[in-house]
Amino acid sequence: MTSTQSAIPAKFRLTVYDAAPGVTLPASGTLFVYALSGTIVLEGTGEPITLGADEGVFAPLGARITGDGAAWIYGVDAPDAPFVEGADIVRSELLRPAFDGPYLVRADRIESQAGAATPRHGHRGPGIRRLIFGRIRGEIGDSVERIDPGTAWFETGTDMVIGTNIGGSNAAFVRVMVLPSELEGGKTSFMAADAIEATKPRSVQNRLFGEVMVAG
Structure with a gap:
């Protein structure tokens, strides 16, 4: 931080x-x-x-x-x-969102195939992810960690991240984030680090569980 x-x-x-x-x-x-x-x-x-x-x-x-x-x-x-x-x-x-309320709390599920890697990116708000199955290498800001099933990790949204599926099979995690209200309706929170990263495939499947608006 x-x-x-x-x-x-x-x-x-x-x-x-x-x-x-x-x-x-x-x-x-x-x-x-x-x-x-x-x-x-x-x-x-x-x-x-x-x-x-x-x-x-x-x-x-x-x-x-x-x-x-x-x-x-x-x-x-x-x-x-x-x-x-x-x-x-x-x-x-x-959580210290750098934006005003009302706030959108979103829960979703992200799945990737073996070998898939995300572009270097951030998100429009902070959140916690927890791995259901598989194995991921998370490059989060200045740190690199191996993420195993059951492990929970935090992303500020402003720290740039690369997630790589290193487990040899699909990997999936559940994510809950606090986001700006204008993203209501499943609008993406993804922010590529730069124009080059924005051209790379994201290689993930997203399932939205739901959203709730919270007053500021």
Whole structure:
């Protein structure tokens, strides 16, 4: 994070959790639930919502997670909000969007084929990704890391990134970002690093789970 970014007050905290059946979601914030395996049911706030493996939804506040599967929760909250009780924190980051609200919270799924590499790029806002399967080499700003299944990583949006599928088969991750409101409707957040990078193929498939607008 640059000194300019750190000078911007934190607007949100984005946290990804592991959650098993029995967890009750808090009554505030914006919560996205992804079913990693089995069946996940969100109960207690009207008609139950059932998710099969590899499905996700922005969840009703206060819902209780039941079923027989494993879930990931992504929570966008105030910086000082309590964490989700009974869920295990995997990664948590303060977000300092360099744009005004209202803010768009987007959840989607990105998949790539073996050997595919993205152009060097950034995004219109910050977010956390978590790998479902496969293996990726992430070049994020000045760092390079190997990303294995279950690993969560943070991208500021302003740091330039190259993601390369190094696992020998498809790789996929779930991503939740905070974006400018004008991107509502699935408009791309992708920003190529320069004109040359913009000509390169992106080599990914995107599945949009949903979007929620959050007041500034």
